[in-house]
Amino acid sequence: MFRPLPIFIGARYTRAKRRNHFISFISLTSMIGLALGVLAMIVVLSVMNGFQKEMRSRILGMVSHATLSAEQPLDDWRRVADVALKHPQVVGAVPFAELEGMLSFKGMMQPVQINGIDPNEETKVSIIGQHMVQGALNSLQPGESGIVIGEITARRFRLNVGDKLTLIVPEVSSAPGGITPRMQRFSVVGVFKVGAELDNSLALVNIADASAIQRLPEGHVQSVRIALKDLFLAPEVSKQIVAELGQGYRADDWTHTQGSLFSAMKMEKTMIGLLLLLIVAVAAFNIIATLIMVVADKRADIAILRTLGATPRQIMAVFMVQGSVIGVIGTLIGTVLGVISALNVSTWIAALERISGRQIFSSDVYFVSYLPSELQLGDVLLICGAALVLSFLATLYPAWRAAQTHPAEALRYE
Incomplete structure (x- = not known):
């Protein structure tokens, strides 16, 4: 050869x-x-x-892939969700609220991000239901002031299901300084553990309770949260949905909050x-x-x-x-x-x-x-x-x- x-x-x-x-x-x-x-x-x-x-x-399974909101609270979130679900990349659209506050228990305090969710719809856009170590997500019933906290928060405050804590939320007012704290008692109905920083910084309440804290009219929600097949397309998909919704709507996505990580x-x-x-x-x-x-x-x-x-x-x-x-x-x-x-x-x-x-x-x-x-x-x-x-x-x-x-x-x- x-x-x-x-x-x-x-x-x-x-x-x-x-x-x-x-x-x-x-x-x-x-x-x-x-x-x-x-x-x-x-x-x-x-x-x-x-x-x-x-x-x-874990992290992007917990945070919003994208959120859709308007200049005013949404009075018909289902219409927005229906428009979003028509996009082939969207696999879920649920009502959502987000606010910042402080958790207080026996003199100890901790900053926290509060997410208002519908426990019956949340599994469509989040993995939170798979990581509950105490209680159940469905225990977040409207009007009952229930809260689900992270495992690190529960361990730091030594909390268990049934314990009560105080949520302090800043509220704009006409008082000197322009902001006054608003306090509300919540009962712990569940503890989750995803093994990330969210165990320390996130808490969940029912969407109705979150709307009440924000003083929104009954039936109104702050935004609609969507989940995507390919989360790296979130900026493009959210812009396309906003363009279809028309004037007055805006979108935010995970790259603004978690992109640097x-x-x-x-x-x-x-x-x-x-x-x-x-x-x-x-x-x-x-x-x-x-x-x-x-x-x-x-x-x-x-x-x-x-x-x-x-x-x-x-x-x-x-x-x-x-x-x-x-x-x-x-x-x-x-x-x-x-x-x-x-x-x-x-x-x-x-x-x-x-x-x-x-x-x-x-x-x-x-x-x-x-x-x-x-x-x-x-x-x-x-x-x-x-x-x-x-x-x-x-x-x-x-x-x-x-x-x-x-x-x-x-x-x-x-």
Whole structure:
């Protein structure tokens, strides 16, 4: 079978047992280092993807993807909801109210965001019902002054279902200063835990109670909350719905409140990826040292090939093939091991916790009680491509040095 001369000789040099075992050892370490670098990048980026997915599903599963409101309180929120539901991206539209206040209990105070919801409709747009640890969301009945608080708030105030606390809400008035506090007693009817900062800063009341606190006419609501199939389309979709609703309506979306958090997480993933790429770069540039020593060891062979008619370009291609083989094998091994590890790291950590009897990811400290991992094809292809490119670039200088070898000089002392 015909094979080009550079590929034949380069592959033969890779397989052959060299006289200098140190060169063989350096080649092996370069290959292992490259494999470990690729393995580490795939596993770490997959774990970061897993944490981002958990954060996205938990935090953005609780906050509004987008809200629709008008200059005046909505007197017919169902009409607005019907218009929103006609959009193919919208999967739910429910009445919604949002206000800021302070929770007070036995002299302790804490700022809180109060969301007014319809407990019968909330499951269409939120995951809150899946994360109740005490009580039930349906206990928020209109006119009964019930409140659902986060687990951190309940733990800080040492509250349980049935306990009462005070909600203090600022209200514009004609008094000096323009603002007076308005206080109302609420009874805790439920506690939720999503494992994020929302456990400390969010509380839920019935939409009717929220409207009463805001002194809205009966049947009026502040806004309509919508949930989308693809939450990253929230700015575009909300603008389209507002345009269909007509003059006087406006929209807000999650990118205004939570966008900075996810931008920071994306930046963190990028920076960690670049730092891990240095491991791959170090392993790839070990190939330079390996090939330089191989070129020095093969000077006589190079000279003989040149005298037999081999061109400098063919000599250069021989050592580029040899270095590329090391890079391809190391990248392939690292990719296979990295994919296997990324798919099973959650199971392995859980098994380690069972064997050691200790919980590495305690739910009291971390917002998830396990190590999540999500393998993405794009990450794997990007890592493999970067490793192969660095490996190829590492072959250029030694191969060029080999092509500059003069036959007469190389054979003078042979």
